[in-house]
Amino acid sequence: MSGLIWLHEDALRSDHPVFAAAGDGSPAFFVWDDAYLQAMDYGFKRLVFIYESLVELPVTILHGDQQTCLARLARQHGGSIYVPATPNQLLQNRIEHLQRDFDVVEVADTPFVELAREPDLGRFFRYWNKARKAAMSRGGGR
Amino acid sequence: MKELPRDFDSREQLVEQVAGLSPWLDRRDVSPMIGGAAPAAERLRVMDPVAYGRTRNFLDGAVTCLSPYIRHGILTLDEVRNEALARSEQPARVEKLVQELAWRDYWQRVYARHPERIWNDVEPYKTGFSAADYATGLPADIAAGETGVGAIDQFIATLLRTGYLHNHCRMYLAAYVVHWRRIRWQAGARWFLHHLVDGDPASNNLSWQWVASTFANRPYIFNLDNLRKYASADINTSARDNAVLDASYEELSARLFPRLEVAA
Ligand SMILES: Cc1cc2nc3c(=O)[nH]c(=O)nc-3n(C[C@H](O)[C@H](O)[C@H](O)COP(=O)(O)OP(=O)(O)OC[C@H]3O[C@@H](n4cnc5c(N)ncnc54)[C@H](O)[C@@H]3O)c2cc1C
Numbered sequence: 001m002s003g004l005i006w007l008h009e010d011a012l013r014s015d016h017p018v019f020a021a022a023g024d025g026s027p028a029f030f031v032w033d034d035a036y037l038q039a040m041d042y043g044f045k046r047l048v049f050i051y052e053s054l055v056e057l058p059v060t061i062l063h064g065d066q067q068t069c070l071a072r073l074a075r076q077h078g079g080s081i082y083v084p085a086t087p088n089q090l091l092q093n094r095i096e097h098l099q100r101d102f103d104v105v106e107v108a109d110t111p112f113v114e115l116a117r118e119p120d121l122g123r124f125f126r127y128w129n130k131a132r133k134a135a136m137s138r139g140g141g142r
Numbered sequence: 143m144k145e146l147p148r149d150f151d152s153r154e155q156l157v158e159q160v161a162g163l164s165p166w167l168d169r170r171d172v173s174p175m176i177g178g179a180a181p182a183a184e185r186l187r188v189m190d191p192v193a194y195g196r197t198r199n200f201l202d203g204a205v206t207c208l209s210p211y212i213r214h215g216i217l218t219l220d221e222v223r224n225e226a227l228a229r230s231e232q233p234a235r236v237e238k239l240v241q242e243l244a245w246r247d248y249w250q251r252v253y254a255r256h257p258e259r260i261w262n263d264v265e266p267y268k269t270g271f272s273a274a275d276y277a278t279g280l281p282a283d284i285a286a287g288e289t290g291v292g293a294i295d296q297f298i299a300t301l302l303r304t305g306y307l308h309n310h311c312r313m314y315l316a317a318y319v320v321h322w323r324r325i326r327w328q329a330g331a332r333w334f335l336h337h338l339v340d341g342d343p344a345s346n347n348l349s350w351q352w353v354a355s356t357f358a359n360r361p362y363i364f365n366l367d368n369l370r371k372y373a374s375a376d377i378n379t380s381a382r383d384n385a386v387l388d389a390s391y392e393e394l395s396a397r398l399f400p401r402l403e404v405a406a
Binding site: 009010011012013014016032034037038040041042043044045046047048049050051052053054055056060061062063064068069072084087088089092109110111112113119121124127128131132135136137138139140 | 143144145146147148149150153156157159160161163164166167169170171172173175176177178179180210214215216217218219220221223224227228233237240241243244245247248250251252253254255256257260305332335336337338339341343344
C-alpha cells in the first residue's frame with residue numbers, strides 16, 4: 001500500500017485514520033481551491049480558521065483546482081489517493097470524478113458510536129434510544 | 143499549482159496571506175476562535191461537562207466552544223466524549239454533553255444518507271402556511287443587524303463579529319427569521335453558513351429545519367420571558383426594545399400562526 005493523501009477541510013488532523021491507511025511516509029496535500037471555497041460561500045473568518053489549522057499539519061498546501069492538482073499529483077506519485085470519507089457533496093463529486101482515472105480510497109474517521117444496525121433517522125430520539133448505551137461508553141462501544 | 147507558505151511570524155501575517163488569497167470577500171474581520179490542534183486541546187482542557195449539564199441553556203453557561211474544531215475534524219466526537227466520561231465518576235452527570243455530541247452524529251448520519259435534505263424541506267411546514275407563503279431572500283435589515291428588536295440585533299452583531307453564537311441564540315435568531323419575519327429557512331441557513339466559523343451543512347441546515355418545523359413536529363418559538371430567563375446581563379431584554387417578543391405563548395402562536403388557530 002502506498003500513495004498520497006488528499007486532506008480536505010473536513011479532516012484537519014494529523015492522526016486521522018487516513019494517515020495510517022496510506023502508510024508511513026505517504027505525502028499529504030491540501031488544495032486551497034478558490035472555486036471550491038467560493039462555492040461553499042465561506043466568510044473570511046472561516047478561511048483564516050482553516051489556514052491556521054493547516055499550517056500545523058504535515059501537509060503541503062497547494063493553490064489550484066482540487067481535481068487538476070490531485071490528478072497531476074497522482075500521476076507523479078503513482079499509487080492510490082487516500083482521502084478522508086465525508087458526506088460533503090462537493091467533495092464527493094470530486095472524489096467520484098477522480099475515481100474514473102485513479103484508485104481513490106475513502107477512509108472513515110473514528111466513529112462516535114458503533115451500532116449493529118443502521119438506526120432509524122426519522123427523529124433524533126429514535127436514533128438516541130438505539131445509540132445511547134454505546135454513546136455513553138468509552139470508545140463508543142467499539 | 144503553486145505551493146503556499148506555512149511559516150508565519152504572527153497571526154497578522156497569516157491573516158494578510160489569507161486576505162491576499164480571497165479578493166472576492168469584502169469583510170475582513172477575524173474570529174477570536176483560533177484554528178489548530180493546540181487551541182483545540184486548550185478548549186478541551188477547560189471543558190466542564192458537569193457544569194455544562196446544569197447551565198448549557200444559559201447564554202453565559204459552561205458551553206464548550208468546541209464546535210469549529212469538531213466541524214473541521216480537528217477533534218473527533220469520540221475524543222470529546224471519552225474526555226467527558228473521564229471527568230466524572232458518575233457518567234450520568236456528563237450525559238447531557240454526550241447527548242449534544244450525539245445530535246451532531248445524528249445530523250451527520252442524515253446528511254450522509256439523505257444529502258438532498260440539506261437544502262430541501264424534509265417535510266411540510268406545520269405552521270398553517272406552505273413553503274410558498276415564505277419569502278425566499280434575507281431582508282437587508284436582518285443581514286445588517288438593524289431589525290429594531292434589541293436582543294435580536296445584539297445576536298446578529300455577535301454573529302458578524304465573532305462567527306460564533308450560543309445554541310440558544312441560534313434558536314432565537316432562527317425562530318425570529320422564519321416565524322416572525324416569515325422567511326424561508328434556506329435564506330437564514332445560507333446566511334449562517336457564511337458567517338459561522340463552525341458552519342456545517344448538516345448541523346446548521348437541519349437545525350434550521352427543526353426550528354422551521356420542516357424537520358420537527360411543531361415550530362419552535364420563544365418569548366421575552368423565556369429570553370429573560372436565559373439571557374446574560376449584557377443582553378437587552380427590555381420590553382420597549384423587544385415588543386414583538388413580549389407576549390404569552392398563546393398570544394404569539396395566534397399572532398404568528400393564525401391559520402393554525404382557525405384549524406384548531
Ligand atoms: C439554527 C441553528 C444553527 C446551527 N448551526 C450549527 C452549525 O453550523 N454548526 C454546528 O456545529 N452546530 C450548529 N448548531 C448546533 C449548536 O448550536 C452548536 O453546535 C453549538 O452552539 C456550538 O457551540 P459549542 O461548541 O459551545 O456547543 P456545546 O453546547 O458546548 O456542545 C458541544 C458540541 O456538541 C455538538 N452540538 C451541540 N449541540 C448541537 C446541536 N444542537 N446540533 C448539532 N451539534 C451539536 C457540537 O459539535 C458542539 O461543539 C446550530 C443550531 C441551531 C439552532
